[in-house]
Amino acid sequence: MTVTDTTESVAGDRPPPEPMGDRPQLTGPAVADEFARLFDQHAAPMHRYLARRVGAEQAHDLVSETFLTAFRQRDTYDPATAAAKAWLYGIATNLARRYVRQEVRGLRATVRAGRREPDDLAAHDGRVAERVDAQTLARRIAPAIADLSEGDRDVLLLTSWAGLSTVEVADALGIPVGTVRSRLHRVRRQLRILTTPEEGYDHD
Amino acid sequence: MTDLRSSDDLDRALSALHADAETDSARIQQTRAAFLDAVGQTPVKKRGSRRRWVIAAAAALALVAGGSLYTTTLAGGSAEAKVELDDAAQRIAATPDPVVAPGKYRYLVWHVWNTNYTETPGGGLRVLEETVIEVWVPANIRGTWYRRDTDTGRHQWIKGSNEEARKAGISFGRSTTTSSARCGAFDGGGPCAKNGSWQDPSLDWIAGLPKDPKALFEQLKKDGTIQGNDRGETELLVKAQDALRTGMLPADVRATLYRALGNLENLKISDKAANLDGQIGIAYSSDDGSSREEIVIDPKTGAYIGSREVATSGRNRGHVLSYSSFTTSIAPAPWKTPR
Incomplete structure (x- = not known):
């Protein structure tokens, strides 16, 4: 017997690009099918994005609520003005705000965890004396991310963790794209100071 | 550690x-499933047949179609089995x-070969017959599933012949039965049931399985230790096999289960x-001690591709x-096969 996978319906790590697929018409009798497709395309990465922000359990609730909210509000979605991804992440990010305290606590906990471990890894291995590992750098930026305004944090993490473009972030949050770019530039500049090594090598 | x-x-x-x-x-x-249920994609169809959607362990003789009825190989020990299972788990995770x-x-x-035994004055006829079971599971798992069972008429004699069968009034025609049931509950149970088991894993049951291989092994041990069953560790492999053969375990659960099976003390690579x-x-x-249970995994993809039971004692040893x-x-639609 031959095993056959129809490639058109098999998704890998990255969903196949669909020129019109990300701006679907969410009306008509096939709307549930369209939402099923959107769920398959976005639910898992959205969960991970939310889990990194507010924890895995809350993320499950938020994914569920996001899609139910989207379905209820489908009449407000205009494919001419925004991609479905931006619309969905906008809903998810908005819903996640109720967990902002939890998110900040989580970021602060990351910092505390860092303080219990030595930053200097050179003691273990001379070859890494000049290196700074990613976890150490992550702990350095965590308090600064906790201190950001909600709007700045949304812009940063929608870009970095959800992989949205600046235009998509603008659509998701309902703010001008110029604002997104300037926020992102400012926030990244602030954070980059924390990840720039004191000495030893040039930064970009 | 990352060089930054x-x-x-x-x-x-x-x-x-x-x-x-x-x-x-x-x-997820x-x-x-809950989301699609809520938005009303799920069609409600008639109650299905009385058949279970999982394949009951065939307490029957069977043969390898196009292969051999006889196997003697014992290719590896448990350390190697553990390494290979871990590799299979990694391949699943990557796909x-x-x-x-x-x-x-x-x-x-599923292609299943079952034995049929018919008493005759000459001492009885024993023949293997093939059944093909096909199941179509909708994108929304809570929707209507379709099932077709086909007795193909393919058979092979263990004891007897076509001539003896003809005299005894036995024929080997092709016949098909079809059924459908919401969420695979062809005979109750199924993925939407509140409770589940290794034999009939429901979505809730699968979600509740430990995520850590060692903890999953402990669960398997707890569930697989049955009073009155003296198969010992072998029963644990049977339990795992029951769940794998339903096709309902997601990739990450299968990967964890493979790693859990690496804890079996007497697990071997037999072929x-x-x-x-x-x-x-x-x-x-x-x-x-009397037979060995086998699960067969494609080393290239980590996919579970079938099961065998081989006699290890008595007259049929090696069979x-x-x-x-x-x-x-x-598949594009119910009753249609992949193009």
Whole structure:
């Protein structure tokens, strides 16, 4: 017997690009099918994005609520003005705000965890004396991310963790794209100071 | 540890921050099913037949179609089995389960060879007969499933002949029965049931399984230790096999289960090239002293491709006692096979 996978319906790590697929018409009798497709395309990465922000359990609730909210509000979605991804992440990010305290606590906990471990890894291995590992750098930026305004944090993490473009972030949050770019530039500049090594090598 | 000098430190730091957050695919599937239920995609159809949607362990003789009824190989010890299982788990993790597009169906096929015994004045006839079971699972798992059972008429004599069968009034025609049931509850149970088991895993049951291989093994041990069953560790492999053969375990759960099976003290590789309906895989086995149970895994993909039971004592020692192969793919519609 031959095993056959129809490639058109098999998704890998990255969903196949669909020129019109990300701006679907969410009306008509096939709307549930369209939402099923959107769920398959976005639910898992959205969960991970939310889990990194507010924890895995809350993320499950938020994914569920996001899609139910989207379905209820489908009449407000205009494919001419925004991609479905931006619309969905906008809903998810908005819903996640109720967990902002939890998110900040989580970021602060990351910092505390860092303080219990030595930053200097050179003691273990001379070859890494000049290196700074990613976890150490992550702990350095965590308090600064906790201190950001909600709007700045949304812009940063929608870009970095959800992989949205600046235009998509603008659509998701309902703010001008110029604002997104300037926020992102400012926030990244602030954070980059924390990840720039004191000495030893040039930064970009 | 990551060397951060080679690219943007900030992006690397952001990538590492809370990177251990995990997405449980079984939970996502539960959310998906509940969501699609809520938005009304699920059609409600008639109650299905009385058949179970899982294949009951065939307490019957079977043969390897196009292969051998006789197997003697014992290719490896448990350390090697553990390494190979871990490798299979990694391959599964690297190959996400296919996503079934709305309107399409997961297409599951089992080829099972069962024995039929007929008493005759001459001492009885024993023959192996093939049944093909096909199941179409909708994109929304809570929707209507379709099932077709086909007795193909293919058979092979263990004791007897076509002539003796004709005299005894036995024929080997082709016959088909079809059924349908919401959420695979062909005979109750199924993925939407509140309770589940290794034999009949429900979505809730799967979601509740431990995520850690060692903890999953402990659960398997707890569930597989049955009073009055003296198969010992072999029964644990049977339990795992029961769940794998349903085709319902998501990739991450299968990967954890493979790693859990690595804890079996007497697990061995019994055949590095087991041939199940033309699919070649590694057979992992546990022997209870009278027969060995095998699960067969494709080493290239980590996919579970079937099971065998081989006699290890008595007159039939070395003979394949039961056999089934399993494949899964995507079909365009119920009753249609993949193009």
